[in-house]
Amino acid sequence: MSSPDKPTKIIAPPLNIAGIDIDVEAVKDAMLYINHNTGHDMVDRQVEEFILSNSGDGYVESKQLEYSGRSYVGWAHSLMTICEKYYEVEKVCSYNGRGTAEANPVYLDEKVRSRDGTETIIKVPHRQTRFLRHRENGHPLVLYFYPYDMYEIDCRVYFGTNSNYNHVEFMEEVSAHFKTEGIYKNAVINADYTFLEVPKMDWGDIVLTKDQQAMIDRHAINFLDRLEDYKELGMRTSRGLLLLGPPGTGKTLCCSILINLCKKCTIVYVSRNAIQERGQIDEIYGLARKLAPSLVVVEDIDTLGGIDREQGDHPLLGEFLNCLAGVEKNEGVITLATTNYANHLDWALADRPGRFDIRVNFDHPDVAARALILEKYLDKCRTDALDLKSMVKKTDGWSGAYLRELVNIAIMLSADADKIITQEIFDQAHKELTEMRTMIAKERGRSRKEDKSETDIFYG
Incomplete structure (x- = not known):
């Protein structure tokens, strides 16, 4: 499986002036902050003038769009889709640090890949302000986008208090679109929200025993197909499968086949190097819950939960255990994990129904x-x-x-x-x-x- 190249940020080396080392990046960040806030005051005035002149007395409120990192692409796409459904665009422009309107708004061109392999390019707001008017009642709305970094965007929705605009319902509709019709729904994505290209394959591409295939079918493919039936019976609708065995015995190939066969669910693929810091596992499972039914594929899980607590704490183990079976329910979420070294796993992962319910052994072929x-x-x-x-x-x-x-x-x-x-x-x-x-x-x-x-x- 391959993913698009991620944008790289060029870090400037320290600059020495008169024997004093100057942190160029810190200076750039400070200037960006000052530039943004100075310009933001000017933009606020123009936004306020546009909204109040079109909605009568009252004052302007703003709500900040909640997202993290590259997930901004999906949230912004859903936001734009819902806006296009109800609003006409009156003006789109970009503001510099002095609050002066520039000619061309800035967009990100993002590649989206569907399950059938079709690729499309969508334009996502990056640096711009959009002045909108409701098609039916003429009420104004302003969307403001300002980038601190490639995917770290200050995104705000402005509206007038007297415009009968229900921002709660609006944002709920944006959230519902993200969950049910957004670009990540039923897609195959990496832990960093990049779309993956998965080679076409099925059970004919691997040699398994009848028992192995039947067990995987029952607890993954058939389980996803029968989620509603299991809900009616009061059964927990999350599942955990652990594929274990020596290297080269077909575990990764089996994961690729399941990714192909589980077409009506979102796939989040987590490679062994994808998790670098705390909070990332929480984010992955938060996304999986939003887009359920979903399949979280974790390669080489022993790199995440591979230190037994009798020897020392693993920095990510507690977070992972909590995501698998914690306060938040993983309804409609299946976790499929592989390991070459099952004996390295913490007992709370290896022997705990509710986290990993089924273990499928991949031994050397007879x-x-x-x-x-x-x-x-x-x-x-x-x-x-x-x-x-x-x-x-x-x-x-x-x-x-x-x-x-x-x-x-x-x-x-x-x-x-x-x-x-x-x-x-x-x-x-x-x-x-x-x-x-x-x-x-x-x-x-x-x-x-x-x-x-x-x-x-x-x-x-």
Whole structure:
């Protein structure tokens, strides 16, 4: 899965003047603050004049739009959509620090990706003031946007107290649109609100046991489809699935398949490096609750809750535990997590229904599964007199990832043999991969003599 490049902020180095180090960034921030507030006073006067001249006596009130970081894009899109539903635009302009109207308002061009892969560009207000008038009663409304940073926007809604304008109902409609029709609804997004491109795949792209697939279907796909039925029966409508097993056994592939199959829900994908500070997990689950039904996919959960409290406190563990089963209910939210090291998880994560209700083991494939995996990856290849039974026997203890790499090497070796994979080529591929893994094992301070069997080196 890939996401668009995030905008980068260039940090200026300290400036030395007459032997004194000047923090350029601090000076810029101070000037921005002064510039904004000086200009804001001027804008207030023009906003007040526009509203009071069109709504009679009274005074002007303002409400600040509540959002955090990049979620501004979704909130601003919903705000603009509801405004377009009821209001005509009378004037759009941008103000500088002196309160002087500039010719061109500033927008952000944001890429939005739908579940079918269609990409569109939406324009989101960045620095501008919009003067609006209600289509039916002529009541005025002003939207003010001023950026402190790329996605840190001072966004305010101005209205007159005598205009019979119900700002509570208006903002509730904006919030309802964000939750039910906004750009993130039923989308696949990262923890930082960027849209993800997910390769198309289904259950035919993985080899699972019948029990594995049935369990995942029951507790994820079917669970989402039957949420209303479960509500009527008084059942809790949140669920937690933990996929555990050695690396390369199909856990991440299974997550990608579920992302494809759970089409009528919002997907929030949390990679192992996505959580850097406190509050981010709260924000992720807050979003998941707003956009429910939703699926929160957490890769390598042991990096979040991997320190047992008997050894020391994990800085994010308490926050994560509270989000999974705390005061706020996760109605319609399923958490799907993976780990290579289940024994590293805190007991409150690993053994607590309500947080993770079901554990699905992904072990190394057995004889039948290895045969199916090799046949699957060789399906489009030209082969000649391959002894698959012997290869299945030689790959005891190999993960699905290494079986795929075995076929990849064989395909590359066959490029010099009329693209036909023979038994000799397959044996050579097996030899090369075995030697590589043996070398890796030695680099880890192990040797094949120390292992219980020759195949143990493929467990890690």
